[in-house]
Amino acid sequence: MNGLSCGTSNIVGVRFAVYPMADNFVEIIKGALKEVDTSKVWVQTDDITTCVRGRSEHVFDVAKAVFIQAAKTGTHVVFNGTFSVGCPGDSEGDTYMSEDDIRLNEEASRQESVEAATHFALYPMDNPDYMQVIADQVKTAEKHGTFTKGVHYASRLDGTANEIFASLEEMFVDASKTKERAHVTMTATISANSPSTKDN
Amino acid sequence: MNGLSCGTSNIVGVRFAVYPMADNFVEIIKGALKEVDTSKVWVQTDDITTCVRGRSEHVFDVAKAVFIQAAKTGTHVVFNGTFSVGCPGDSEGDTYMSEDDIRLNEEASRQESVEAATHFALYPMDNPDYMQVIADQVKTAEKHGTFTKGVHYASRLDGTANEIFASLEEMFVDASKTKERAHVTMTATISANSPSTKDN
Numbered sequence: 001m002n003g004l005s006c007g008t009s010n011i012v013g014v015r016f017a018v019y020p021m022a023d024n025f026v027e028i029i030k031g032a033l034k035e036v037d038t039s040k041v042w043v044q045t046d047d048i049t050t051c052v053r054g055r056s057e058h059v060f061d062v063a064k065a066v067f068i069q070a071a072k073t074g075t076h077v078v079f080n081g082t083f084s085v086g087c088p089g090d091s092e093g094d095t096y097m098s099e100d101d102i103r104l105n106e107e108a109s110r111q112e113s114v115e116a117a118t119h120f121a122l123y124p125m126d127n128p129d130y131m132q133v134i135a136d137q138v139k140t141a142e143k144h145g146t147f148t149k150g151v152h153y154a155s156r157l158d159g160t161a162n163e164i165f166a167s168l169e170e171m172f173v174d175a176s177k178t179k180e181r182a183h184v185t186m187t188a189t190i191s192a193n194s195p196s197t198k199d200n
Numbered sequence: 201m202n203g204l205s206c207g208t209s210n211i212v213g214v215r216f217a218v219y220p221m222a223d224n225f226v227e228i229i230k231g232a233l234k235e236v237d238t239s240k241v242w243v244q245t246d247d248i249t250t251c252v253r254g255r256s257e258h259v260f261d262v263a264k265a266v267f268i269q270a271a272k273t274g275t276h277v278v279f280n281g282t283f284s285v286g287c288p289g290d291s292e293g294d295t296y297m298s299e300d301d302i303r304l305n306e307e308a309s310r311q312e313s314v315e316a317a318t319h320f321a322l323y324p325m326d327n328p329d330y331m332q333v334i335a336d337q338v339k340t341a342e343k344h345g346t347f348t349k350g351v352h353y354a355s356r357l358d359g360t361a362n363e364i365f366a367s368l369e370e371m372f373v374d375a376s377k378t379k380e381r382a383h384v385t386m387t388a389t390i391s392a393n394s395p396s397t398k399d400n
Contacts, residue, residue, distance in 0.1 A: 013352055013353060015319065015351075015352065015353045015354055017278065017280075017389065019219040019221060019278060019280075020221065021219060021220065021221060021222070021223075021225040022221070022222070022223055022225075023221075023222055023223045025221040025222075025276070026395065044352075046351070046396075046399035047317055047391065047394050047396035047397060047398050047399050048317050048318070048319050048356070048389055048391050048394075048399075049319055049354075049389055051351065051352050051353070053352065076225070078217065078219060080217075080219075080280045080389070082321065082353060082354075082387055084352075084353045087352075087353060088331055089331075089350075089352075090352065090353075117247055117248050118248070119215065119248050119249055121282065121385075123323045123325065123385065125323065125325070125330055126326070126327065126328050126330055127326065128326050130325055130326055131288055131289075150289070151215075151246070151251065152213055152215065152244075152251050152253065152284075152287075152289075152290065153213060153215045153251070153282060153284045153287060153290075153385070154215055154249075154282075156248070185321075185323065185353070187282055187387060189217065189248055189249055189280070191247065191248050194247050194248075195226065196246070196247035197247060198247050199246035199247050199248075
């Protein structure tokens with residue numbers, strides 16, 4: 001798919017964290033990060049979350065890769081993040097927008113088949129038609145076969161991590177094109193290897 | 201403070217999870233839940249998140265209590281959730297809105313002094329003035345002494361869990377009053393006992 005950055009200068013970002021439910025969580029997070037090539041994105045980590053910014057292709061590529069590399073350990077791991085585009089407070093000043101669209105981690109991510117369950121929510125800001133924008137994007141997940149059902153305040157997706165991130169990226173990018181310089185955010189809670197029984 | 205429910209029938213909800221970064225995460229979560237009185241809210245848990253709905257006072261009371269009871273174990277624990285009010289898809293049909301405003305867990309929460317670091321973001325939907333609504337609410341956290349700084353796509357708060365939840369609740373409730381039947385959501389990532397150096 002074409003990303004948001006083709007023909008525009010819209011910088012995309014995600015603020016996220018990956019939570020391995022294990023005593024050796026530091027090791028799992030550091031191990032995952034070592035496997036991921038972040039050279040096409042701006043990255044800043046603090047004690048709460050990590051922020052990744054750049055072209056939409058690379059932001060989704062890196063977010064997916066960090067989750068998959070952590071989840072492939074078999075530990076119960078959850079990715080929790082908010083994607084954002086068009087935030088009036090964001091700056092286009094950082095470089096990285098001139099990177100090409102070749103994803104650096106796609107090949108490694110494709111090697112792994114991690115089953116994941118997701119709750120996501122789309123927030124198209126300053127848009128009276130936002131409920132329709134959300135409903136339209138849910139149809140994309142239905143088309144992909146990842147949509148399971150609506151829940152209070154979110155929608156549920158099931159599938160492999162590769163399938164789920166493909167749906168999330170397409171919905172986010174398409175929602176961002178529904179308005180000139182739209183400000184859209186999307187939350188996603190993506191869980192792998194949970195000991196709980198799947199509710200789908 | 202007066203909650204949202206005083207004089208209105210607006211149901212508030214939060215969809216959240218608490219992540220203890222430890223091998224015994226199930227035990228920590230179950231132990232925390234056992235300490236929390238949820239009799240004044242509607243609760244539904246699946247394999248990804250827990251949804252709590254009811255009067256704003258009780259939704260914040262329960263969310264805070266679950267986090268504090270899990271974090272008081274000393275384990276690195278993160279709360280990640282999205283609060284919501286006025287969602288056009290939500291129903292007022294559930295009971296619980298007729299509960300009184302006495303918080304069932306406040307006394308136990310006040311006993312614990314858990315230091316926490318937070319990123320939060322407010323999303324007032326369908327509101328051309330949403331950036332001003334956000335800026336106004338950040339002033340509340342400044343007044344409380346919990347505001348640390350803005351970061352990309354979020355704001356940072358530091359303080360005890362009791363202080364942070366008080367700021368979050370006041371900002372959320374006040375933002376919800378800026379418009380008739382406003383639909384407002386708020387994400388919060390609240391971290392305790394992190395081994396990382398605080399970035400404040």
